[in-house]
Every structure is written in structure tokens, then in C-alpha cells.
Amino acid sequence: MRKYIAVAMTFTLFFLAFLPSGSVTHAAGGYGWGFKKNDDHEIPDVGQYKEILDKYGAYYADHSGEKVVYLTFDNGYEEGYTDDILDVLKEHDVPAAFFLTGHYVKSEPELVERMADEGHIIGNHSYHHPDLTIVKKEKMKEELESLENAVAEVSDQEEIKYLRPPRGMFSEKTLKWARELGYTHIFWSSAFVDWETSEQKGWRYAYENIMDNIHPGAIILLHTVSSDNAKALDKMITEMRKQGYQFKSLDHLVMKNKLPRPIYGY
Numbered sequence: 001m002r003k004y005i006a007v008a009m010t011f012t013l014f015f016l017a018f019l020p021s022g023s024v025t026h027a028a029g030g031y032g033w034g035f036k037k038n039d040d041h042e043i044p045d046v047g048q049y050k051e052i053l054d055k056y057g058a059y060y061a062d063h064s065g066e067k068v069v070y071l072t073f074d075n076g077y078e079e080g081y082t083d084d085i086l087d088v089l090k091e092h093d094v095p096a097a098f099f100l101t102g103h104y105v106k107s108e109p110e111l112v113e114r115m116a117d118e119g120h121i122i123g124n125h126s127y128h129h130p131d132l133t134i135v136k137k138e139k140m141k142e143e144l145e146s147l148e149n150a151v152a153e154v155s156d157q158e159e160i161k162y163l164r165p166p167r168g169m170f171s172e173k174t175l176k177w178a179r180e181l182g183y184t185h186i187f188w189s190s191a192f193v194d195w196e197t198s199e200q201k202g203w204r205y206a207y208e209n210i211m212d213n214i215h216p217g218a219i220i221l222l223h224t225v226s227s228d229n230a231k232a233l234d235k236m237i238t239e240m241r242k243q244g245y246q247f248k249s250l251d252h253l254v255m256k257n258k259l260p261r262p263i264y265g266y
């Protein structure tokens with residue numbers, strides 16, 4: 001019996017570690033983003049994915065060693081917490097990126113406008129949230145452009161540079177196409193199962209999941225539909241700052257990689 005539990009535990013941990021797939025997603029030649037979490041406060045090992053991402057200029061963390069973190073949110077639909085999240089970010093003067101779907105932009109234009117007005121980056125999560133690894137390039141282009149147009153209609157952000165692929169699905173083909181379309185893929189190095197709105201577990205759960213794995217250079221993925229996240233955010237930011245972390249925008253990450261180091265000044 002004990003052995004059975006151990007096996008079950010290992011199995012569960014395996015799935016939790018390989019977020020967010022929860023299922024094996026290699027079907028049509030695509031990969032589901034995932035990594036092995038560690039408790040050492042280091043960037044998680046992503047195995048073979050690192051090489052593929054590097055080849056196409058995609059990111060999942062900042063490897064510079066700087067004690068920085070990047071907050072990113074995925075917004076597929078609204079549950080009423082994004083205003084609170086924006087309030088906390090404003091209060092602490094923390095930049096973030098919000099990856100939006102078409103449904104989100106159409107139903108929450110005022111929140112989208114607020115994100116842009118308050119200096120956050122709006123990223124592309126595609127219009128209809130399809131698995132991009134199984135669509136044609138033309139369809140992918142359409143998914144990205146229709147979202148850009150929707151965002152431009154309701155906010156001052158004209159250009160979108162960052163893509164978070166729906167469901168974390170990617171392939172060499174989608175990484176290449178995104179680049180050709182002017183996009184940089186942004187994956188993540190920290191996340192947990194936070195999107196089940198009927199299974200929220202209290203702010204402490206969100207707080208511990210993030211703080212237990214915090215590491216220099218983390219790109220943190222949070223879903224705005226989580227009431228736990230909304231309640232934990234203020235405490236997370238306070239504690240990370242106490243630990244010496246700085247919050248930066250994705251532009252900081254991407255720009256410093258493009259500039260020669262002496263010019264950048266660090």
C-alpha cells in the first residue's frame with residue numbers, strides 16, 4: 001500500500017512539475033511546455049527545450065543572474081479580480097505583462113485600456129486560443145493579427161511583440177513562424193495549477209507555490225481568474241522585494257539581450 005502511494009505521489013508530482021500540460025501533448029508534432037521544479041531557488045531545468053528556444057530567440061527565464069523577476073498574467077476571461085491585481089501593481093509600482101485573448105479584449109475593453117495606461121505590456125495569447133502547432137501559418141497569422149487589431153481598438157498600445165502560446169503548446173515550426181511574424185515567444189519558469197476557479201485553496205496556497213520556487217530571473221505565470229492569486233499578490237511582491245528581487249518588464253529582458261553588455265552598463 002505504501003508503495004502504491006509512493007508511486008501515485010511520484011506520478012502526481014511529475015504532472016505538477018510539467019505544467020501546464022497535465023496530459024502528454026506530443027500528438028501532432030507539438031510540445032507542451034513543461035519543466036522540472038526544484039527547491040533550490042534556481043531556474044528549472046527544461047531539458048531539450050532550452051536548445052530549441054534559444055535557436056528561435058524564445059524565453060522562459062532570464063539567465064543573466066540578476067535578481068529580477070518578471071510577472072506575467074494570462075487573461076482568457078474575466079472573473080472580477082483584474083482590477084484588484086492592477087491596484088496592487090500600481091501601489092507597488094510593479095510592471096507586468098498581460099497576455100490576452102480576443103474574448104478578453106472584446107468583453108473587457110476598459111480593463112485592457114487600464115493595463116496599457118498604467119504602463120503594463122499587453123501580450124498576444126491569440127484570438128481564439130487554439131493549439132497553434134496544428135494550424136497553418138496563415139491561420140496563426142490571422143490569430144495574432146486579429147488580436148493585435150482588437151487591442152489597438154481599445155487601448156493606446158499599437159504594437160504587440162510578445163506571444164504566449166495557448167496551452168503552452170509549441171513546435172519548431174510555431175517558434176519559427178512567430179519570429180517571422182515579429183513575435184518573441186515568452187514561456188515561463190514558475191507556475192502552478194491556479195486556473196481552476198472552483199478549486200481555489202486560499203491565498204497562502206498561491207503564495208507558497210510561488211515563493212517556494214522563486215529564483216533569480218523567474219518569469220512567473222499567473223492567471224487572473226484566480227482569487228487566490230489576487231489576494232496573494234500583495235504579499236508575494238512585498239516578500240520578494242524583502243528578499244532583494246527587483247521587478248522588471250519583459251522589454252528589459254529582451255533589450256538587454258540585444259545590446260552589447262558594456263553599453264547596457266552591467
Ligand SMILES: [Zn+2]
Pocket residue numbers: 074076125129166167
Ligand atoms: Zn491560455
